[in-house]
Amino acid sequence: MTTLSVIKADVGSLPGHVKAPNKLINEVDRVLEEGKDENKITDYYIGRCGDDIDLIMTHDKGKNDSDVHELAWNSFEEATEKAKELGLYGAGQDLLSDAFSGNVRGLGPGSAEMEFDERESEPFLTFLCDKTSPSAFNLPLFKMFGDPSNTAGLVLDPSLHEGFKFTVQDFYEGKKADLACPEEMYDLLALIGISSKFAIEEVKKKDGEPAASVSTEKLNLIAGEYVGKDDPVAVVRCQSGYPAVGEALEAFSFPHLVPGWMRGSHNGPLMPVSEEEATPTRFDGPPRVVALGFQLNDGKLVGPRDLFDDPSFDETRKKAKKAADYMRRHGPFQPHLLGEDDLEYTTLPDVQDKLKDRFE
Structure with a gap:
């Protein structure tokens, strides 16, 4: 079965609440590419809407999978560090915890997932x-x-x-x-x-x-x-x-x-x-x-x-x-x-x- 996971977060924007800059997207892309190489996910696309970064990921591990959610969390943390380095507004705004704990639900990022046979x-x-x-x-x-x-x-x-x-x-x-x-x-x-x-x-x-x-x-x-x-x-x-x-x-x-x-x-x-x-x-x-x-x-x-x-x-x-x-x-x-x-x-x-x- 295929799982679709769309996980989003606002971890910094330029200026104010307008747009997540490319330097943050590059950090997210690096982490997700590593996750793809390690077979944690099958494929991904990084979307943007305003100050939010939206991770569209496919895999075969089911909903609320710890490895997939941790991968998303780590990518947002890396982007947060870059946002802080750049002095961006709202750096790490949606990360409401200092540590990952199983999946992103309740930690700030939004998550929409579904699992089905293609x-x-x-x-x-x-x-x-x-x-x-x-x-x-x-x-x-x-x-x-x-x-x-x-x-x-x-x-x-x-x-x-x-x-x-x-x-x-x-x-x-x-x-x-x-x-x-x-x-x-x-x-x-x-x-x-x-x-x-x-x-x-x-x-x-x-x-x-x-x-x-x-x-x-x-x-x-x-x-x-x-x-x-x-x-x-x-x-x-x-x-x-x-x-x-x-x-x-x-x-x-x-x-x-x-x-x-x-x-x-x-x-x-x-x-x-x-x-x-x-x-x-x-x-x-x-x-x-x-x-x-x-x-x-x-x-x-x-x-x-x-x-x-x-x-x-x-x-x-x-x-x-x-x-x-x-x-x-x-x-x-x-x-x-x-x-x-x-x-x-x-x-x-x-x-x-x-x-x-x-x-x-």
């Missing part, structure tokens, strides 16, 4: 985000796997017609539930529309075959304080029993509002962009998503194709810019500002304490 032709997409949280994938994944207005195959293709099963995570309770679509569609929507509490972690076919996986780590809940935006990644299998590539991409044709953006405390439009344009600058945003398409061939990566590098998404980007203008005009007011319980960090408790005697 089909004769195995196309898959990786979606890389910056300046947002795991719930940013709730709407697109529902559209891909649950909405026939987006995915015609749910109506037309017998291999999709039975629908899919969604695993939803409750961030605050640390629990998960599986809901089947279309049978439990309304229950599913009741949960995933609340982006601060619930996120889709996995999508599977009714027979259990994996279809999509999302990194759902919440950095502020792990660290107990604001340490950076979660910047999730997702893996989606396509074609022959799964949404077509075009159906999966269509789910991002509407730049929906997602939490994150500046200081992790604002709502903003998710803008689909090429890797080259995944350099958020305006108010540290707006939030970005990159789509890289691959074919798997005996565990080897063929590709990628930078799929949002396409004029058909120009109108989506225009809408995102207009939405960003509209939201920014609110300044420090809602709905641009997140609700009190969703703010990654805030002075509100201090202000309330200072003024408590003045409220009569």
